[in-house]
């Protein structure tokens with residue numbers, strides 16, 4: 017579904033350049049439900065915006081289904097956004113029109129693309145558990161309910177891929193569980209590929225795979241040990257450690273990222289020695305030249 021290789025995004029403003037993504041690699045399978053984690057400023061929203069067709073990559077390759085997002089024309093991009101992808105923004109105000117009701121919010125993008133389907137809009141709000149509230153104005157709904165309206169909106173164009181930027185960022189843990197359960201059902205029952213960006217490590221147990229981004233590069237991957245393990249069983253204090261196997265990502269030319277904490281602990285700055293003992297690769301600080 018998604019194939020990024022060497023993806024680079026540079027933001028230029030006047031005399032300042034920010035390299036938000038510096039050669040990121042990422043593959044997501046059709047039908048997968050996965051999460052991207054990383055500290056603030058690591059490039060998560062940048063990546064999601066590029067995948068959502070809201071922002072253009074600077075270099076590298078990025079493909080979603082049959083679309084090449086580096087070469088895509090502006091007209092094709094409109095088509096891509098209309099047909100392939102659903103988006104839930106980090107800032108909820110961007111998802112929603114406050115003076116409209118929940119159902120009108122879901123119908124709006126359908127109308128804009130000339131494909132109004134009232135029955136489907138209703139069905140979507142039922143899916144996210146808002147059957148009783150669909151005629152309420154947005155300001156009459158709680159933050160978590162608004163977030164679920166945003167989910168229904170993202171599905172209004174029947175996308176194959178849903179991208180969600182911090183969908184549980186501002187709700188309590190019960191609502192967060194509810195939202196994750198809805199994503200899981202959409203994934204299982206409608207076969208929608210789902211990519212969720214989050215700070216929240218406790219969500220990790222609820223997805224098949226977690227990819228960690230550090231400084232605009234994929235650094236580590238966590239893969240569920242037992243893919244059949246249920247969300248409830250996975251909800252433990254340390255979900256990543258208990259449920260997932262951790263792997264360091266090695267790119268096509270053999271580069272990998274060593275966690276900063278390890279480098280600091282060994283006082284490795286710009287060079288290290290590497291040794292291969294037939295089974296393991298051992299990285300040590302350089303031997304002092306003065307001896």
Ligand SMILES: Nc1ncnc2c1ncn2[C@@H]1O[C@H](COP(=O)(O)OP(=O)(O)OP(=O)(O)O)[C@@H](O)[C@H]1O
Nearest residue numbers: 027034035036054055056057058059060061062063
């Ligand atoms: N439009 C922009 N112009 C200039 N710099 C930007 C722009 N958008 C993002 N950046 C910079 O790119 C880097 C990555 O930002 P991004 O928003 O992708 O981070 P993030 O991982 O989503 O962070 P957060 O968890 O806080 O949402 C940051 O250094 C940010 O300041």
Ligand SMILES: [Mg+2]
Nearest residue numbers: 060061062106
């Ligand atoms: Mg962000």
